[in-house]
Amino acid sequence: MKFTVVGAGAMGLRYGVLLQEAGNEVEFVDGWAPHVEKMRAQGGVYVNRDHQNQHLVPVKVFYPEEYQRQDQDVLIFFLKQMQLADMLKRCEHFFNDQQYVLTCMNGMGHVEKLLQYFKPEKVVAGTALVATILDKPGQVDFVGKPGAGTMNLANYTEKPDELTHQLVAELEKANFHPNLTTNFKGTLMAKVVFNSVVNTLCTLFEITMGEYAGYPGADEMSKQLIDEAYDVCERDGIVMLNTREQELASVNYVSKVANPLHYPSMYQDMSKNRPTEVDYINGYLVKLGQKYNYNAKTHAFLTHLVHLAEHTRQAQATDAQPAAQAV
Structure with missing residues (x-):
């Protein structure tokens, strides 16, 4: 082809x-x-x-x-x-x-x-x-x-x-x-939900997927985000490819077995002071929930945290620039 x-x-x-x-x-x-x-x-x-x-x-x-x-x-x-x-x-x-x-x-x-x-x-x-x-x-x-x-x-x-x-x-x-x-929507949303957990949390704490999955409270954090995302999808009539339990298992398998040493793409953008795609992942779930008067508050909070981290890094880079030029 x-x-x-x-x-x-x-x-x-x-x-x-x-x-x-x-x-x-x-x-x-x-x-x-x-x-x-x-x-x-x-x-x-x-x-x-x-x-x-x-x-x-x-x-x-x-x-x-x-x-x-x-x-x-x-x-x-x-x-x-x-x-x-x-x-x-x-x-x-x-x-x-x-x-x-x-x-x-x-x-x-x-x-x-x-x-x-x-x-x-x-x-x-x-x-x-x-x-x-x-x-x-x-x-x-x-x-x-x-x-x-x-x-x-x-x-x-x-x-x-x-x-x-x-x-x-x-x-x-x-x-x-x-x-x-x-199942078009269900197929696409499976990755959105996955990324809304792993990409976002690994980026905020500058850790690999394996380091996140190794934290004793990781399953509880993942479940909270997955449950909220699935609540949104169900309100929109999206039939997901996985059950909530299977989605958690996918997060753990990819993080612990398939790619434990990997930093997600959102982290790679953040580390290079590039805009992240958080508005199209966690932020998308928030906006979709709002259509049905559902408050995906954990995803909303994480979206703000990523933007705060972006803002802080950019401000630090701007403040450091004159000093670097002076040297």
Whole structure:
């Protein structure tokens, strides 16, 4: 199959590189100049596996404005929620009504933006329990052994067609262990709930997933957030993929067994003074609950805490800047 990955960050590179190694034709589109220029200069991206076995993987990467190809089978979108709208505008010249779209972005809000450009029957969205880190421009680290992690995906229409099954087959070849469902909202919300626990708490306390799960009170904290999230989803009529108990088990398995040494993507953003996606995760649950007069107060409190941490870090960086220049 022919793929174009829009957003050559950590997850975009993991999906694109592994699909390429599985025998597919893959190209990348990205707007971050230091990253694009580095990959062009070195002839590809350096890939590590758990900080070892670094090797150069040749990739073709383009800026949005220079990319013209329109014969792709699938466009894969991996961006931060707040970046998507602008990138869609920059890329719309190579969109057409025959292309399928796959996205496994964190949070909620991206599907509505994609539907402004693509037919509902062409949109496939899912969740990826896969850990990956963009170490620096032109270098990415795939966390976990080959085949680590899982993913769920569903058609927006909840009616899988022939190309959807072809896509699933290629994702299986690439070792992503895809699970195709016919429950669109439930599939997406499973990852939102997971992230609302692990990403947010690990970010606030600057700890790995394993360190969080190792805290004796972690289960109680996780259950409080999961219960609140499920209360919201039930009011919206969303049928979740997992029971509350299964969701807690998933949090523990991924944190203790699959990726105990991993810092979630929200932490990576926070540590680099980039805006986090908390409004699209915990904040999304809060707003959804408000539609039904339900107060998801723990998620609201955590959303404020993350924004407070962002504000504090940015203020400290601003205060430190003149002193650094003086030296």
